[in-house]
Amino acid sequence: MLELISAYFDNMDPNWYKDEACTPHHMFILMTRGNAVYRLNGIEIPLSKGDLLFIPKGTLRAARNSPEGPHQKYSAQFEVPNFARFPIAAEHSGRTFRSTQYEYIKQRFMLLNQQWFGRLPHYKMICEGMLMELIGCLAREAKEERFHSIKLRLMKEVRQYILAHYREAIRIEQLAKLIDRAPNYVTQTFKEVFGATPITYLHQVRIQAARDLILNTHMTMGEISEYLGYSDQAYFNRMFRRIMGHPPTRIVE
Structure with missing residues (x-):
């Protein structure tokens, strides 16, 4: 232990x-x-x-x-x-x-x-x-190395797309079309390779970006929420708490 x-x-x-x-x-x-x-x-x-x-x-x-x-x-x-x-x-x-x-x-x-x-x-x-x-x-x-090289390449392509477009609305069907695979394949394989589903990973990237914006800009919570693609600030607050373990307001207290 x-x-x-x-x-x-x-x-x-x-x-x-x-x-x-x-x-x-x-x-x-x-x-x-x-x-x-x-x-x-x-x-x-x-x-x-x-x-x-x-x-x-x-x-x-x-x-x-x-x-x-x-x-x-x-x-x-x-x-x-x-x-x-x-x-x-x-x-x-x-x-x-x-x-x-x-x-x-x-x-x-x-x-x-x-x-x-x-x-x-x-x-x-x-x-x-x-x-x-x-x-x-x-x-x-x-x-x-146990993963087939094609599988790794495809999932890295999905991850790179998420990193480049994380402020946008991203759907599994969109990612599936990107690599010409079924939505279930994308969800299951991405989690197998990276330890989280594509949508969970998207929220992790957004919330980390939110933390950096809270610490380094004068943007309001509403502005940050909208900037990161959350149309509902209450939903943004819930996702922040779920991923970070506390509400976003705690950072500025």
């Missing part, structure tokens, strides 16, 4: 660095902005936005901002019995890799940190569940 030891959010600290030391716990890192350089057992590993990194317990670790400037990242330290048999440990320990579900991984890390620092009842159990989910999703993704 995984035990979460700590969670961190490093946010553009220009003086950030870590002296070389032995890593006391297993670490999982997601870079969300900027660049950093890690040195693991004497080997330098550059990190940039979208990179994920597993660092096994006992690794000699040092880190610093890149010469280009500071960075932003989420990280979690955890313990788990028999790490060698833990999902994706052998394949990804000590090297960077990327997920096809970056926005979802980022969202889950953000929620994990909110729960960790909020310290509400049962927060630790919730956080450990989120971290297990993240690692499980990535373990599944690491097995993508």
